[in-house]
Amino acid sequence: MSEILTRQDCLALDAADPLRELRNQFTLPEGVIYLDGNSLGALPAATPARVAAAIQQEWGEGLIRSWNSAGWIAQPQRLGDKIARLVGAAPGELVVADSTSVNLYKVLSAALSIAKADAPERKVILSDRENFPTDLYIAQSLCAQHGLTLELTSAAELQARLAGGADIAVLMWTQVNYRSGQMLDMARVTALAHAAGALTIWDLAHSAGAVPVDLKGAQADFAIGCGYKYLNGGPGAPAFAWAHPRHADRFWQPLSGWMGHAAPFRFDTDYRPAQGVSRYLCGTPAVLAMSALECGIDTLLAAEPLGGMAALRAKSLQLSRLFIDQVRQRCAAHALPLASPLDDAQRGSQVSLAHNEGGYAVMAALIERGVIGDFRAGASSEAEPDLLRFGFTPLYTRFVDVFDAVTALAEVLDSGEWRQARFNQRAAVT
Amino acid sequence: MSEILTRQDCLALDAADPLRELRNQFTLPEGVIYLDGNSLGALPAATPARVAAAIQQEWGEGLIRSWNSAGWIAQPQRLGDKIARLVGAAPGELVVADSTSVNLYKVLSAALSIAKADAPERKVILSDRENFPTDLYIAQSLCAQHGLTLELTSAAELQARLAGGADIAVLMWTQVNYRSGQMLDMARVTALAHAAGALTIWDLAHSAGAVPVDLKGAQADFAIGCGYKYLNGGPGAPAFAWAHPRHADRFWQPLSGWMGHAAPFRFDTDYRPAQGVSRYLCGTPAVLAMSALECGIDTLLAAEPLGGMAALRAKSLQLSRLFIDQVRQRCAAHALPLASPLDDAQRGSQVSLAHNEGGYAVMAALIERGVIGDFRAGASSEAEPDLLRFGFTPLYTRFVDVFDAVTALAEVLDSGEWRQARFNQRAAVT
Incomplete structure (x- = not known):
């Protein structure tokens, strides 16, 4: 386990992050830490204008001609x-x-x-x-x-x-x-x-x-x-x-x-x-x-001049390692077995935590606090547990986001608020 | 053959058309008569804002939650x-x-x-x-x-x-x-x-x-x-x-x-x-x-309160009949055999004219004049001729559009301008 990083440390990591400007390519909602880009990626800032041009100029003005001209x-x-x-x-x-x-x-x-x-x-x-x-x-x-x-x-x-x-x-x-x-x-x-x-x-x-x-x-x-x-x-x-x-x-x-x-x-x-x-x-x-x-x-x-996928991967691993360490350190009182490989070489860009007692409700409580991950039901067994999934997308996830997400997770678990009935009203989630 | 309608007659038909307001639902480019809705329909005026909301509010703000909430x-x-x-x-x-x-x-x-x-x-x-x-x-x-x-x-x-x-x-x-x-x-x-x-x-x-x-x-x-x-x-x-x-x-x-x-x-x-x-x-x-x-x-x-598809069909047939009549009357000097059924009951919402000598170039010249139909190559035989296709979409096609389209067609044919090389430079057209 690594040394315990503070929120200040995480802010410093962000300030020194050579990829930090890539986040400006996205429109992210206020008050949300989005850790579900593994399910649905966030909105690029350029998309609304590009699609509007495709609709208004290419389709609306160009009509059928745009098959060639556009x-x-x-x-x-x-x-x-x-x-x-x-x-x-x-x-x-x-x-x-x-x-x-x-x-x-x-x-x-x-x-x-x-x-x-x-x-x-x-x-x-x-x-x-x-x-x-x-x-x-x-x-x-x-x-x-x-x-x-x-x-x-x-x-x-x-x-x-x-x-x-x-x-x-x-x-x-x-x-x-x-x-x-x-x-x-x-x-x-x-x-x-x-x-x-x-x-x-x-x-x-x-x-x-x-x-x-x-x-x-x-x-x-x-x-x-x-x-x-x-x-x-x-x-x-x-x-x-x-x-x-x-x-x-x-x-x-x-x-x-x-x-x-x-x-x-x-x-x-x-x-x-x-x-x-x-x-x-x-x-x-x-x-x-x-x-x-x-x-x-x-x-x-846009990351190519900054090292491309290799640089993104390095940051992704830093983010997921930080998350794993922070959860171990700050949620130690709760049973949250790591369901993802600890070995960097075997871990993609997400971390899953097992929570068979109330994974769905825990995630619902987190989402209410603005931390969006998702939940994947298992057979609720040790072999296939219910999972809290957290995706780390180095284009827009900051180190401080990881810190704050774990703060929210610790608060949800420490307070027991997820046990309130309203957090367990299931709806379909992709 | 029906009586010869003038442009003024067509304007009067538009003024009396109970479906005329439906055209306001569309954003159509200035200077274009669009007779290719059978290939790609025109842009509804409501579409840009609706898609922008789907992108900016539902995706951008709602993110993964919109699978349910939106x-x-x-x-x-x-x-x-x-x-x-x-x-x-x-x-x-x-x-x-x-x-x-x-x-x-x-x-x-x-x-x-x-x-x-x-x-x-x-x-x-x-x-x-x-x-x-x-x-x-x-x-x-x-x-x-x-x-x-x-x-x-x-x-x-x-x-x-x-x-x-x-x-x-x-x-x-x-x-x-x-x-x-x-x-x-x-x-x-x-x-x-x-x-x-x-x-x-x-x-x-x-x-x-x-x-x-x-x-x-x-x-x-x-x-x-x-x-x-x-x-x-x-x-x-x-x-x-x-x-x-x-x-x-x-x-x-x-x-x-x-x-x-x-x-x-x-x-x-x-x-x-x-x-x-x-x-x-x-x-x-x-x-x-x-x-x-x-x-x-x-x-x-939106046409349902006005008679729905039956009312749209009645207007569509009026439009295609007008087109057929106008072509017969005003392009009589040119070989343009009707390749669509004359019987209303057997004709969809388009009219095709055969033109084996230079159908592609004629359509290119028409498009340059702002009249957009399309061209479908055949085996250039009598059994399967090259076709000029004109689609009539009663939601937004006016009677005067039909008149003006035939004016352009007559001018293209009478002038022989389609024989200019630049009109025969083929590109893929869907």
Whole structure:
């Protein structure tokens, strides 16, 4: 455990933080400490004007002409090239389209199309028992369609399972677990999967914009990711999809809409996929939503002159370590087992604390005090506890925010105020 | 042919038009006559402020809390209920989600899931040779996956084909053809399909908000439609999907994302579809895009006290008839065969004129004069000519706009200005 930092120490850390100016890119509400950027990123200050221009000038004035004059038609590739810079991919390798779930359907189909050609005897999709449910649901659908088996394992058992993995067609994993924040070493796991002859799909929902990702360096096969978490693209923002160039002209995906056609404006009767990852496209691009997403991506690219994702990662780890230390020191009277890895190398950009007695109410009481994290129910067991989740987004989270959040947590727990009935009136929370 | 109307007559028609105030709901650029609402609807005046509020208050201030407090989570159903009023469906029968192409994949899969259970020997999907390509591409994908055949026919041959239709699983048709504007009688064709034992899928891309649609009255089985054409939802707006209640708790669709789960926030490991059409949902709803779409839908619902879709249809037919008459009278020196049905009952809300010699250049010259329609290339044959398309959206198109558009067309043709090289520099146009 580190020395005990005071609030003054945290203010000093903020003052010395080389990334401190990046926070000015965001519009954050007064009186709120926002520790839920892992669920929905905060609003970039540039977004309202950019979307207003897309609506009023491009749509309102330009009307149909803006497909060309405002570059709407090239948005999926243009934004894809920007995201590529954040995840270790090259221009032309990544496109923005649809939702994360829809894109997972495409990339899993794509991987299966290649596995079927190269190794038709492999019948297993291997994934994480604790994967985000939508990933499992999409895999279940494709397993039912293709006569495959979805087998679930854990990060701890993964290496042993891959060692005997001659039956595995595809390893599909979310690099940073949405509950615990546990992060896998993509290069190492990809190498193990490849050694077993399996293809890899990486869900970067909690990685892209949160931790350095090097898809090409890891020799990964396929990837998808989310636009509304660490990319700050706004609620329900479009998602992205990537394929390694060695697969990009070869894979098949079933959502064969006109925008993924080799020549969409020839209006041919027969489908012919576009070159490369543009075949991931399906329907007409979501222009307005992509305008907002681009502003979000730009908040991350603004960190490039300051060291980019490596610098953001260093600060993220400082923030999450500070949070862990402060909770240990200042909430020691309460049972709050750490549900995230203590080892920096295995921790994404969030920290989860177990609280089976009243996690939902504790979070509700925190939110009333202006500290916004979120709650994820478990099986209320030791193996899968109820969780308080706190996300740290180095673009806009300050060290003093961490200190003040722990102050609020300590007060909520010390006072027992969370035991009041009003804090336990559950509503759906994403 | 009707009597020749003068510009003064058209102004008088506008002054007497009971729907004339509906135009004030839109922000239209100065100096433009917009006849392309069949491709991209115009900007509602309410949209910029509504989207700004969704961005600044709901996202910026409310952050993650807005999933509940701003009702984001219920948007797909709430907007679906509004669209239902325009297409003869009941509340709870229709949802907004994803793109038209993605939704077609879902509804075609849904129809096939039912056909497979009830009539597994039927192996044909029947569609329109001139259907919008994305519909054919999606059907080709599903045919390849399910071992089915996509058979293409024409509206003229449809009745005879259905009469011998014991092999047809699903009839998939776009009610109003995107090229010719030809409209099918949904009730009659659905009855023919049902008599043959086939299910029906109606693509309402050029119907919803353009012509009265009565899905329930027609006993249709499945339908989809587009948000960015006559619904004025903005470029790439989310689309919608419907199922007749007799199928709604029974169909399967493969895009089994978490938002279509019976209990998304239980984070169960196994997929269990939601009741009814909510199982069409897949990923996280596109909140910002849906905020814009809702303003567009509201511009149509504002016509309800004035007679709703029936009144809009009456004006739409007046507009398209006026256009046809004016072109015949004032462009008589030029070969411009009508490529849309002359019979009102068979014509949607657009008029297409054939121009094989230089359709693209003629449209480019018109656009330079501020008259915006669009161009759709054909095989440049008599059977499938190049087309100039003009859409008439009675919410904002005036009779004098029709007159002035024909004036511009006559001038472009009479002057021969479209023969200048600069008008033939093609760019992609959606």
